[in-house]
Amino acid sequence: SYDLTQPASVSVSPGQTARITCFGDALPKQYAYWYQQKAGQAPSLFIFKDSERPSGIPERFSGSSSGTTVTLTISGVQAEDEADYYCQSADISGSTLFGGGTKLTVL
Amino acid sequence: DVQLVESGGGLVNPGGSLRLSCAVSGFTFSDYNMDWVRQAPGKGLEWVSSISTQSGRISYADSVQGRFTISRDNAQNSLYLHMDSLRAEDTAVYYCARVVETAEPYYFDYWGQGTLVTVSS
Numbered sequence: 001s002y003d004l005t006q007p008a009s010v011s012v013s014p015g016q017t018a019r020i021t022c023f024g025d026a027l028p029k030q031y032a033y034w035y036q037q038k039a040g041q042a043p044s045l046f047i048f049k050d051s052e053r054p055s056g057i058p059e060r061f062s063g064s065s066s067g068t069t070v071t072l073t074i075s076g077v078q079a080e081d082e083a084d085y086y087c088q089s090a091d092i093s094g095s096t097l098f099g100g101g102t103k104l105t106v107l
Numbered sequence: 108d109v110q111l112v113e114s115g116g117g118l119v120n121p122g123g124s125l126r127l128s129c130a131v132s133g134f135t136f137s138d139y140n141m142d143w144v145r146q147a148p149g150k151g152l153e154w155v156s157s158i159s160t161q162s163g164r165i166s167y168a169d170s171v172q173g174r175f176t177i178s179r180d181n182a183q184n185s186l187y188l189h190m191d192s193l194r195a196e197d198t199a200v201y202y203c204a205r206v207v208e209t210a211e212p213y214y215f216d217y218w219g220q221g222t223l224v225t226v227s228s
Contacts (some may be wrong), residue, residue, distance in 0.1 A: 097154065
């Protein structure tokens with residue numbers, strides 16, 4: 001079956017750059033999206049169409065795509081960025097698919 | 108402001124049924140496809156079901172096909188998920204989410220706060 005693969009966890013110190021990757025064979029042909037989910041809250045859209053930021057999302061959040069991998073980059077990480085991050089795209093039948101999620105820890 | 112508010116979750120016995128509701132406001136409900144997404148305790152997000160604006164196009168994840176039924180009432184600005192033959196593995200927080208179809212594949216720009224369904228005897 002088709003999957004979106006994310007690292008389970010990423011840890012960075014405040015002010016450093018965090019990079020969260022998402023791998024999927026179909027990603028060269030499909031957009032990917034990123035959601036942030038803080039503990040006890042609903043997910044929130046942070047990046048759409050690989051690299052676009054919805055209004056209100058800080059500029060330190062950026063997205064990029066290269067082949068089968070999309071990357072969420074958080075520059076100058078802040079304590080408030082600690083959360084789970086999920087990539088989303090679709091499988092070969094077009095059904096919505098989420099990555100397993102990455103827990104970002106700010107040390 | 109866009110709001111999505113789920114209700115109807117609770118504790119149900121295995122094999123039982125439950126109907127979830129999602130009441131929306133702040134946008135023209137009939138203009139948007141809507142989805143349900145769930146999250147088991149401590150786990151990731153799992154897409155459950157999708158319904159188009161006039162209910163003409165409906166799809167389900169394999170894990171719920173034949174047991175769950177999605178529906179909507181545009182006059183009442185409400186989305187529903189009727190769940191039958193519930194199993195322990197259906198235990199999750201269920202979110203309704205508004206679909207954005209300006210790109211391929213589609214994505215979600217607004218989510219409700221979720222309602223917890225617990226399947227246990």
